[in-house]
Amino acid sequence: MRSTEAYVRALPKAELHLHIEGTLEPELAFRLAQKHGVALPYDSVAQLRAAYDFTDLQSFLTLYYALADVLQDADDFYELALSYLQRAHEQGVVHAEIFFDPQTHTARGVAFGAVVEGLSRALAEAERRFGMTYRLIACILRHLSAAEAMDTLHEVLEYREIIGAVGLDSSEVGHPPSKFAEVFEHARRKGLLTVAHAGEEGPPDYIYEALDLLAVERIDHGVRCEEDPALMQRLVREQVALTVCPLSNVKLRVFDDIEQHNLKRLLEAGLRVTVNSDDPAYFGGYLLENYLAVERALGLTRPQLATLARNSIEGSFLDADAKRRWIEAIDACASEAASG
Ligand code: ADE
Ligand code: ZN
Numbered sequence: 030m031r032s033t034e035a036y037v038r039a040l041p042k043a044e045l046h047l048h049i050e051g052t053l054e055p056e057l058a059f060r061l062a063q064k065h066g067v068a069l070p071y072d073s074v075a076q077l078r079a080a081y082d083f084t085d086l087q088s089f090l091t092l093y094y095a096l097a098d099v100l101q102d103a104d105d106f107y108e109l110a111l112s113y114l115q116r117a118h119e120q121g122v123v124h125a126e127i128f129f130d131p132q133t134h135t136a137r138g139v140a141f142g143a144v145v146e147g148l149s150r151a152l153a154e155a156e157r158r159f160g161m162t163y164r165l166i167a168c169i170l171r172h173l174s175a176a177e178a179m180d181t182l183h184e185v186l187e188y189r190e191i192i193g194a195v196g197l198d199s200s201e202v203g204h205p206p207s208k209f210a211e212v213f214e215h216a217r218r219k220g221l222l223t224v225a226h227a228g229e230e231g232p233p234d235y236i237y238e239a240l241d242l243l244a245v246e247r248i249d250h251g252v253r254c255e256e257d258p259a260l261m262q263r264l265v266r267e268q269v270a271l272t273v274c275p276l277s278n279v280k281l282r283v284f285d286d287i288e289q290h291n292l293k294r295l296l297e298a299g300l301r302v303t304v305n306s307d308d309p310a311y312f313g314g315y316l317l318e319n320y321l322a323v324e325r326a327l328g329l330t331r332p333q334l335a336t337l338a339r340n341s342i343e344g345s346f347l348d349a350d351a352k353r354r355w356i357e358a359i360d361a362c363a364s365e366a367a368s369g
Contacts, residue, residue, distance in 0.1 A: 036366055037320045037334055041358045043124040043341040044117060044305055044316050046249050046272035048168075048198070049106075049148065050097050050130060051308025052113040061099035069099075081311055086230050086281050087200055089311065097133050106147025113309075114155035120317040123355065124345055126164040127152075128196055131181050132173060141184045149191050164346050166224060168196040169212065171204035178212045186219055193346060194222035196249065197239075201231040206238035213243040222246050222346060224272075229283060233257035240269065247272060247344055252283060254300075255291050265299040270344025274307035275323050276314050287326040296333060303341040335363035 031039075055074040062069045071077040083089040100106060110127070117125055127148070134144050148165060155161045167185045169178040185192050195216045197209060206213075206225055213223050227239040229250035236254055239245045240263075251271035254260045264271070275290050277283075284290045296302045304323065309315040314322065320337065323329055329337075342355045 031366070033324055033331075033334075034317070034321060036331060036362075037317060037324070038121045040121060040335060040338040040362050041123045041342070041355050042121055042316060042320075042338045043126070043303075043345040043347070043355075044122050045126045045247070045270070045303055045341060045344060046128070046274055046305035046307055047113070047125060048128045048130070048308050049110055049113065050093065050100070050133065051312075052310050053096055053100070053109060054112070054310045057109065057112065058096050058099050061101070061105055064105075065099060065101050067099050067101075069096075081280075083281055083311075089281055089308070090200060093308065093311065094133060097130075098137065100134065101137075101139055103143040103147035103150070106144050107151045108147075110148050110151035111154060114151060114159070114161060116315055118155065118159040118161055120315055122161065122316055124162045124342070124347060124351075126166055126194075126346060128166045128168045128198065130168050130170060130198065131184065132170045132177065135181070135184070141188070145188050145191055162347065162351070164193040165191055166194040166196045167192050168198040169209060170199040171197050171208065171226075172200040175208055175212055178209055179215070182212055182216055185216075185221070189219070189221075192221070194224060194246075196223070197225035197227075197243070198249070201226060201229055201235065205231070205235050206243050210242040213245075217244060224249055226250055228253035229278075229281075233260050236260060246270075246346070250274065250278075250283075252278060252291055252295070255295065261295075261298060261300070264301075268301045268343075270301045270303055270340060271295065272303050272305045272344070274305045274312075275319050276309075276312040277307035280312040287322050290323060290327065292323050293327040293329060293333075296329075296336065301340045301344055302337065303344050304337050305341075331366050332363065335359055335366075 055077045152163045223245045225239040225245045226249040227235040247270035249272045306316050
């Protein structure tokens, strides 16, 4: 019987919650800082890594936005994205739906077009070289105003052929989904799909708002749904995908440790749970490491690991035909494991 690692690697998987800025490894950050003459307040890669000791979401975001300063031209975004895609491909990711935060870059004078050009060049290359498919999701920073979000949406709409959806991220508590109801309604009217971070640090009410006011296709994180049994029932009934990020949740202290994570309970309650890496350069692992962390800590079975992979395909924005083909491939992988 092959190892669990080989089994998880072989399962075709979609990654649905991945911030491209969160794949900035310290080595690349230093190289780009040197390229652009940006001074980083750290002397070495080791010193920077040592700063990845977060107490909550905000303590992470502060560092994450500061380091994003090194991303300045289209080539930087191309290199960033291609490194991630190469790694994801090696881990059995066949489809990636990638977040980026336009406002983090445009606020520093980086052109929206440069960001999109670099990212789409990498995505097209990954499709050609690895056969990977993708969607690009532009996230609105919720700590900024609804008016700024609307301005950003207008820029997003200029790249309508490349950007398939809008999301909502950044500091959650105090910035409920309702703040952006109008922006998301406009996005949907223009044919964009919608997703939102909700129930990471924020209360179950934010998950209701994301569903009812933003009409999201899925919930990013959503782990606090467990505090509300009626919400749990609804998520099961409507089979709303939750893009759960286990290593992120531990690093940002949503759970004290991985053994306390509620992923297995949510899965066994019938929710469409998926596993994702969020900001892997900061949280200690990419997609494979996230699967293996919950498998070990929570004792997931191989059929449960296959269910997580199936959920990632079902919860994706792939068309019905592509979904059917990947589900068949996952079934084949799972039954081979069961018989061998
Ligand atoms: N931006 C990047 N990672 C995030 C997270 N986990 N929550 C909210 N915003 C984010
Ligand atoms: Zn996230």
